[in-house]
Amino acid sequence: MSHEFLVLGTPEVRRGTALVDVGHARQLSVLAVLLVDVNQVVGVDSLLARVWGETPPRQAKAALYSYVSRLRTALDGLPIVRRSGGYVLEADPASIDLHRFRSLVARGRPGEALALVRGEPFGGLHGPWFDGLRETVAREITAAELDHTDARLAAGEHRSLVTELTARATSRPLDERLAGQLMRALIGADQRSDALAHYSQLKHRLADELGLDPGPALRDLHASLVQRPQWSPRQLPAAPTGFTGREAELAALDDGPIVTITGPAGTGKTWLALHWAHAHAADYPDGHLFVDLNGSDPADVVRAFITALGTAPDGIPPEPHAQTALYRTLLADRRMLIVLDNAADTAQVVPLLPGTPRCRVVVTSRERLPGLVTAHGARPVVL
The missing domain is CATH 1.25.40.10 (Tetratricopeptide repeat domain)
Structure with a gap:
């Protein structure tokens, strides 16, 4: 059974679910130094300075040898090897929460990294080296927190x-x-x-x-x-009159930021979309966009939506990708309803999707639009 080393809080060593006794704070400090530089040789002088300070007592070296021997016993054979005037702890970096934290941050997963933090890093271990290390790790935690917040805002x-x-x-x-x-x-x-x-x-x-x-x-x-002009376009056509039934389909439209309504011609896709949209219009105070995509170029629709959102023609960039980026920027801090009627295929819809789930998109089409379901998480409603 492998060991797990926890230093993002009060240091602990676990073997399975059991807590391993690795001795008093000074002995634990020796282990913590080796964990920080896992699989690297830490010179004896460096170990002494990190654990006892820049002027260690004369007996510190003898105490270090004793602590290393006891740690070897406590860790049940996990190698702490003497090499080149120092010691190296040979272990999988993934078994040490500090190194897992840094790996997750490097891979763009700050939320998972933050879940490893239990309290003040290296809590209870004292000395200038540990104080400086604590400040360094605290800055890394703060940076991960900021990155995670950016991701949550984007969501x-x-x-x-x-x-x-x-x-x-x-x-x-x-x-x-x-x-x-x-x-x-x-x-x-x-x-x-x-x-x-x-x-x-x-x-x-x-x-x-x-x-x-x-x-x-x-x-x-x-x-x-x-x-920025706070334009709130209201583009929905009039609500259909005499609409009845479809309770299950209307309830399904409440689920998810993107919903597709698909079915053959004449099944009432547009009526269903507009009835639901008018019933929920007040939930989207920043406005409502509507377009009949039948035969439309999505680039033209993007430009029309940008204009509806308050951008003057001379403020619209010429490149299509820049127009799409501007469109999503304009929607980033708004809560809007976007109804895309009569979509031919997924490719016609994708440039019109906002970059935030705060906006709701309802798409109608005769096709099933599987690309929206699989790649963009759309909820399908089939008539």
């Missing part, structure tokens, strides 16, 4: 993040990236005035305490709040 979790980010911003009031995240969460939670107020507070605090202005990213976010 539309604005409202659920407001309280959490407000508390973090209170403890780190001059962190501009964090301030920007809080502002984005407030915007997404329909609290624009609070976002503007937070920017104003930060600007004054930066000026008073550091003599600085907010950086360009924060200034751009503030400018987008102040200058």
Whole structure:
């Protein structure tokens, strides 16, 4: 049975579910140093300085030899090998939570990395080297936290993040990236005035305490709040009259950010979409976009939607990919309903999808559109 080494909190060693006794704090410090540099030789002088400080007592070297011997026994044969004037702990880095954390962050999985953190890293271990290491790891944890927050904002979790980010911003009031995240969460939670107020507070605090202005990213976010027209298009055609039935299909339309309504001609796909859209219009306060895609070039539709969202013609970039990027940027902090009627295929729809699940997309088509279901998680409703 393999060992698991936990240092992102009070250090522990586990073998299966059992806690392994690895001795007192000084002996545990020796193990922690070897874990940080797992599979690398740590010189005896370095070990002494890290565990006892820059001026270790005369008996420290003898104590080190004793601690290493006891650790070998406690770890049941896990090799701590003497080499080239030092020691190396030979172990799988994945068995050490610090190295798993760093690997997950490097692979773009900060949420999983943060789940490994149990408290203050290397809690209870003292000395200048451990104090510096704690600060380094704390910065890595903060960076992972910020990356994870960006991912959660991109997934539309604005409202659920407001309280959490407000508390973090209170403890780190001059962190501009964090301030920007809080502002984005407030915007997404329909609290624009609070976002503007937070920017104003930060600007004054930066000026008073550091003599600085907010950086360009924060200034751009503030400018987008102040200058961007808050157009809320209402493009839905009139609601169908005399609509009855379809309770199961209407209920299915409530599930998921993208829904497809498919079936042969004459089955009432558009009527169903419009009836549901008008019934839920109030849930999308930033507006409603509608287009009949029959024979339409999606690039033309993107430009039309950009214009409907308040962009002047001279502000629309010429390249189609840049237009799509602008379209998704305009939708990023809005809660809108988008109805795409009579889609020919998945390729016609994909450029019109927003980049945030805060918006709801309803697509009607005679085709089943499997690409939207498999690649974009659309919920199919078949008539």
